[in-house]
Amino acid sequence: MTRLNARIPEGPVADKWTAYKSGCKLVNPNNKRKLDIIVVGTGLAGASAAASLGELGYNVKAFCYQDTPRRAHSIAAQxxxxxxxxxxxxxxxxxxxxxxxxxxxxxxxxxxxxxxxxxxxxxxxxxxxxxxxxxxxxxxxxxxxxxxxxxxxxxxxxxxxQTGQQLLLGAYGALSRQIAAGTVTLYNRRDMLDLVLVDGKARGIITRNLVTGEIERHAAHAVVLASGG
Ligand SMILES: Cc1cc2nc3c(=O)[nH]c(=O)nc-3n(C[C@H](O)[C@H](O)[C@H](O)COP(=O)(O)OP(=O)(O)OC[C@H]3O[C@@H](n4cnc5c(N)ncnc54)[C@H](O)[C@@H]3O)c2cc1C
Structure with a gap:
């Protein structure tokens, strides 16, 4: 079994991510739009991530298998x-x-x-x-x-x-704003079948179009998996 390497930074628990974020490399604002990021999932986690990354200027492709992000399981949280x-x-x-x-x-x-x-x-x-x-x-x-x-x-x-439903509508609103602005492209009714690794790094996904049945491939510089618990 391959264990996931969560790459958690060193240091005391209260400082790990704060210290990492203060020291990690930043992406020049002009370069963000040249970088493609795939986000799988448009529940509370994925919709928020895709909207935030889009707002930052990255070129985001968001995927879900439902007809709309509003039907993610997050809607059930109470x-x-x-x-x-x-x-x-x-x-x-x-x-x-x-x-x-x-x-x-x-x-x-x-x-x-x-x-x-x-x-x-x-x-x-x-x-x-x-x-x-x-x-x-x-x-x-x-x-x-x-x-x-x-x-x-x-x-x-x-x-x-109905907290989950209300939170999801909020996140969906933020996501929709980025879709309208052109920073996020939504791919609904897509079932991710496989992750594409290049030199050990996630660089794309394989999906099935649930309407046409077609197998599709999507490439990116990074992949965020927010496909639920
Ligand atoms: C009944 C219930 C009550 C809850 N109550 C609370 C609560 O009160 N407080 C609390 O903090 N938490 C609660 N939780 C937990 C919380 O709701 C979830 O942990 C959280 O909403 C998960 O969000 P998510 O975005 O990670 O996943 P989800 O909302 O499940 O979204 C998953 C997304 O991934 C997509 N996806 C999955 N697989 C694929 C695939 N193969 N290809 C393409 N897309 C895919 C789906 O289409 C969807 O968009 C509750 C959960 C339930 C079920």
């Missing part, structure tokens, strides 16, 4: 999305969110990546609000939180029992 805003002033922190998420995932998740998620969780909520996600609010208008999934603090942002 309870809410966690962030360490500490609005309830009940002692929350990025570390506590990290710890609870590792524990809630039966200690199987990659710790450095979960820490990064906890660290940027507050920005994710701000982004979703900017995208128009109608999170539940207090009477006075501020965002409200509830305790969810056995956590001892109230850190869950929610939109009734």
């Amino acid at each position: 309870g809410g999305i966690n962030a360490a805003k500490n609005y309830a002033n009940d002692g929350d922190s990025a570390y506590r969110l990290f710890y609870d998420t590792i524990k809630g995932g039966d200690y199987r998740a990659r710790e450095a990546n979960v820490y990064r998620l906890a660290e940027v969780s507050n920005q994710i909520i701000d982004l979703c609000v900017a995208q128009g996600v109608p999170f539940a609010r207090e009477y006075g208008g501020l965002l409200t939180n509830r305790s969810f999934g056995g956590a001892q603090v109230s850190r869950t942002f929610f939109a009734r029992g």
Whole structure:
């Protein structure tokens, strides 16, 4: 069995990704439009990644097997999305969110990546609000939180029992904006069959067109797999 090399940076868990991001090479803004990136999946992960990469100026090809990104499984999520805003002033922190998420995932998740998620969780909520996600609010208008999934603090942002659907509509809106701007091309009704590796690097995918049955190949400089859990 080949084990995935997640290429997690060295250092203390709280610094790994922050230090990596501060030191890694940047792409010149003028060169971004010369780089093609394939994103497989247009659920919350893929739609957000494709929209963000498109906004940055990369040339993105987004793939899903449904007829529309709005039908990704993310639409089924109900309870809410966690962030360490500490609005309830009940002692929350990025570390506590990290710890609870590792524990809630039966200690199987990659710790450095979960820490990064906890660290940027507050920005994710701000982004979703900017995208128009109608999170539940207090009477006075501020965002409200509830305790969810056995956590001892109230850190869950929610939109009734349809948080996933509302988040997905927000991400889909951002994706649609980039499709209209021409930075993202959407390939729906495509089933990815294989990943193309060149010198050990992912450089393309093979798909089946679910309408015509045709086998197609798509090349890129990088491939993001966001095809779900
Ligand atoms: C009922 C339910 C309730 C949940 N509640 C919560 C909750 O309250 N809070 C929470 O944080 N999480 C919750 N989750 C988990 C959370 O919803 C998911 O982890 C998350 O939405 C996954 O998003 P994703 O973008 O990774 O994948 P998905 O939304 O599953 O998207 C996968 C994408 O990949 C594409 N794809 C897959 N395979 C291929 C292929 N071979 N070729 C082409 N495209 C492909 C699909 O077309 C789709 O666009 C819940 C999940 C479920 C099912």
